[in-house]
Amino acid sequence: MTNPVGGNGSGGRFDDGAGDGVVAGGGDAVAGEAGDGVVGAAAGGDLVLVGLSVGYPSGWRRPDKVILSGLELRAAAGRVTVLMGPNGSGKSTLLRSIAGLQRCLSGTVTLAGDSLAGLDPRARAARLAVVLTERFDPGLLRGGDVVALGRFPHQRRSGTLRPADQQAVADALAAVHAEDMVDVMLARMSDGQRQRIMIARALAQEPALLLLDEPSAFLDAPARIELLAVLRRIAAERGIPVVASTHDVEAAVRMGQDGWLIGPGPLCTSGPVDTLASSGAIGAAFDTSAVAFEPDSGMFRMR
Amino acid sequence: MRLQRPTVVLAGLAVLTVGSAVLAIGVGSASIPPSATLRYLTTGDAGDPTWTVLLAQVRLPRAITAILAGAGLAVAGLLMQTLFANPLADPYILGVSSGAGLGVALSVLGTGTTAGAFVAGLGVSGRFRTVVAAGLGALAILALVLVLGRWVRSVVALLIIGVMIGAASGALVALLLAFSDPARIQKFVLWGLGSVGGTSWQDLLFLAPAVLVGVVMAGWLSPSLNALLLGETYAASMGVGVRRIRASAIVATAVIAGAVTAFCGPIAFLGIAIPHLTRLALGRADHRLLVPAAVLMGAVVCQLCAVLAQLPGSDGVLPLNVVTAAIGAPVVVIALLRSRTLAAGAA
Numbered sequence: 001m002t003n004p005v006g007g008n009g010s011g012g013r014f015d016d017g018a019g020d021g022v023v024a025g026g027g028d029a030v031a032g033e034a035g036d037g038v039v040g041a042a043a044g045g046d047l048v049l050v051g052l053s054v055g056y057p058s059g060w061r062r063p064d065k066v067i068l069s070g071l072e073l074r075a076a077a078g079r080v081t082v083l084m085g086p087n088g089s090g091k092s093t094l095l096r097s098i099a100g101l102q103r104c105l106s107g108t109v110t111l112a113g114d115s116l117a118g119l120d121p122r123a124r125a126a127r128l129a130v131v132l133t134e135r136f137d138p139g140l141l142r143g144g145d146v147v148a149l150g151r152f153p154h155q156r157r158s159g160t161l162r163p164a165d166q167q168a169v170a171d172a173l174a175a176v177h178a179e180d181m182v183d184v185m186l187a188r189m190s191d192g193q194r195q196r197i198m199i200a201r202a203l204a205q206e207p208a209l210l211l212l213d214e215p216s217a218f219l220d221a222p223a224r225i226e227l228l229a230v231l232r233r234i235a236a237e238r239g240i241p242v243v244a245s246t247h248d249v250e251a252a253v254r255m256g257q258d259g260w261l262i263g264p265g266p267l268c269t270s271g272p273v274d275t276l277a278s279s280g281a282i283g284a285a286f287d288t289s290a291v292a293f294e295p296d297s298g299m300f301r302m303r
Numbered sequence: 304m305r306l307q308r309p310t311v312v313l314a315g316l317a318v319l320t321v322g323s324a325v326l327a328i329g330v331g332s333a334s335i336p337p338s339a340t341l342r343y344l345t346t347g348d349a350g351d352p353t354w355t356v357l358l359a360q361v362r363l364p365r366a367i368t369a370i371l372a373g374a375g376l377a378v379a380g381l382l383m384q385t386l387f388a389n390p391l392a393d394p395y396i397l398g399v400s401s402g403a404g405l406g407v408a409l410s411v412l413g414t415g416t417t418a419g420a421f422v423a424g425l426g427v428s429g430r431f432r433t434v435v436a437a438g439l440g441a442l443a444i445l446a447l448v449l450v451l452g453r454w455v456r457s458v459v460a461l462l463i464i465g466v467m468i469g470a471a472s473g474a475l476v477a478l479l480l481a482f483s484d485p486a487r488i489q490k491f492v493l494w495g496l497g498s499v500g501g502t503s504w505q506d507l508l509f510l511a512p513a514v515l516v517g518v519v520m521a522g523w524l525s526p527s528l529n530a531l532l533l534g535e536t537y538a539a540s541m542g543v544g545v546r547r548i549r550a551s552a553i554v555a556t557a558v559i560a561g562a563v564t565a566f567c568g569p570i571a572f573l574g575i576a577i578p579h580l581t582r583l584a585l586g587r588a589d590h591r592l593l594v595p596a597a598v599l600m601g602a603v604v605c606q607l608c609a610v611l612a613q614l615p616g617s618d619g620v621l622p623l624n625v626v627t628a629a630i631g632a633p634v635v636v637i638a639l640l641r642s643r644t645l646a647a648g649a650a
Contacts, residue, residue: 101539125542136534137388140588145529152530153542159526159591201533205541 045077045112045208047098047241052107054090054097064105067093071107073260073270075209075241080231082252082273083245085262086286091245092133094262095213098243099130111209111241125153128209129202131195133217143189143197144182147172150204172203175234191218195227203234210234212244216251224248228255249286253277253298261285309592312584316599320370323606327369328362330613335362361500366606367507369499372567373605375514375559377581377597378521380574382552385528385590387458390639393575394560397465397553398444400569401472403561404495406440407433408476411491412483433494434506434565441561444468449553458535458549496622497568499609506566513562518598520555524548525590532588571624572631573608577601579638604630 053069067090075081085091097104100116109116116124129150150172151165161169173179176196186194195215202210212231216224228244228251235242235257243260246252252259256273263285269276276282283293291300328340335354343349343358379394387396395401410432448465455461480488502510521528527548530538539545563570581597582588608630612621 099540101536120542121539121544122542125540130537130540132536132540134534134536136532136537139532140582140586141532142588145588146533149530149533149541152526155526157523157526159529 045240047075047209047243048110049073049098050108050110052097052109053105054093054102055105057103057105066105068262068266068268069105071268073268075243075260076258077112077241078236078239079257080228080235080242080244080255081258081260082256083243083260083262084247084249084252084276084282084285085245087247089262090266091247091262092213095130095211095243095245099128099211100124101130122153125205127207128211129205129207131198131202131210131212131215133214138186138194141186142182143178143184143186143193143200144169144173146186146197147178147182147200147204150201153205168206169200169204172200175203175237176200176230192220192223192227195219195223196230199230199234203238208240210240210242212242214246215244216246216248221251224251225255228252232257249282249293250299253282309585309587309596313592313596313599316584316596316603319603320599320606323603323610324366324370327366327606327610328358330610330615331357331362333357334615364502364504364507365500365609368502368510368567369606369609370602371507371510371514372499372563372570373573373577373601373603373608374598375517375563375601376570376574376605377577377601378518378594379556379559381578381581381590381593381597382521382524382528382556383574384578385531386549386552387462388531388534389462390579391575392462393572394556395469395564395569395574396462397448397556398469398472399441399557399560400564401469401476402440402442402444403437403564404440404476404569405472406436406438406443407494408479408491409440410436411494412479412487434509437494437565438561440472441557441564444472445553445557445561449550452550452553461549494568495624497570497624497627499567499605499623500620502566510562510566513558517555517559517562518594520551520558521590521594524551524555525594528552528590529588567623569624570605570627572627572635573601573605576627576631576634576638577604580604580634583638 049071052071052073053066054071055067055069056065058064071094083091083094093102096102098109098116100119100121104117111127116128119127147169148161148165151161151168152159154168155161155165170179173182176199178193178196178200181189181193181197184193186197189197195218199212199215202212210231215231216227219227231242231244232255234240253273253276259271259273259276261269261276261281267285269281271279271281277293277295277298280295283295286293286300290303292303293299294301325337325340329335329337333353335349335358339349339351339354340358340362343355349355349358376394380392383392383394383396384390386392447468448461451464452461455464480491483491527538527543530541530543531545531548535545538548560574577600578593578597581593581600584600585592585596587593605627608623608626611630612623612626614621
């Protein structure tokens, strides 16, 4: 197994120009073993979850359906936090709850010390952006149109782009190397190109937090690694926390910085991904009777 | 500076709107040459007293009605297609026309019933009674959809509710038809064929503001509608108040479709075909361009349909719906085939 970008399961830091020196926040303070809660002092623009319970609120003759509860997690600014967990473990629910797309059952979500609850949708959208798995009919949309839509929370009512908006769009396109896709119809793009456009759209929101739900789901192996590299650079350059869920644990271990790990069961642990791998936490969450995770190679093997 | 395609398309459509208006004003029982029409429009005198009266009383109201109906239905269709992310949506998708039809059926066929008595009790009769009945029917259905929509999370469920309400009111109409006197049935059938003729200046005092309000609302919603192109969740994540936008789009559609249907009957196919034609012409998905272009495209197409319905060179008049369906159905098919994404089934 060759590793095209250097670094491996033992946590080599991938450096693609931004430099690790840019890493802001208390990233490395989020160290430690499985079961660690919030570690370190509140730093810069960190995302902090305190006593968070997520799930679906009670309805008529239906009690609360709790998916995950008592979450104490931190995502450091300037770093990529990968959210790992088996299918159906609640990764998407957690991301949607942080994003305010569904209500949290209890607990608080704070970004750079400010609570995200109670913000009106436009104010929240100006602070955090999401990349979802939702597919839509690309119709006549062009790459540039989609990225410009990210300016919605900052725009005037008329929807016209001011120079500052145009600059933000250009910066977002540059961040994902998609400058040449402005006039390309979304319908004609490959999945990887489309995903880069969707990330650029999120960046155009100039968020202080970027959340991605399974951003690598439709991508081939090289594109997955490239995507994580792009995310690391974005986190470092913009000094914001980036949280990306993935079921691709091998890529996450190889390329991730910090990790949130759901499993086994509703247990949630956090720490640098290499620590999560070497401590056996990943194995505990994912191993089945047939497959086991090997911390040394960072890969799954048949037993 | 190189001219952008949207600019060219919008300018071309504006010219066509004026051209088709002159053409549409000219045709009818007595043919009026374009020169006389232009002279009347600029000086108020067509050069022939008969023509002047004909233009003032019949042709101008008819042309303005066609413009309003076409523009309104086009915008309403655009709103529904975007809201439901469905290329088959039209202004009547939420049952507005069935509601209007039910109102008219109750008023025309159901004399002696409570509803018929209610409409009669409003002190209106004849043509205006039909208009009031259609408006009330549309309003009732809209209210029902909006109330049910409060409990519905997904637009798909809302769509199904609209279709089901339409089917239920259609069944009621069929029931009324089954027990009615053929002469009254004919009156109802005539209403259902659609017409932009027969509107007076007084009618336009109601129709014009209703369509204008709906179109202005659509224009105001445009930036949010653009965000909705990425789906409701993305739109919500960008700060769009999805429920508020949804309710506004439904109200705008209902105001337009309710008013147009009340005065002109349910005009088929314009609402579904014109948004597709407009997208095809513009090649853009931006509602800030699509709404004005749909207004112009709707005005042009509806007027041309009205011209064809007059069967120029003969004395006969076709029902408007015959023409709109004959033109609209192939247009929808061609538009869908031309649109590679839809033809490929990507969604």
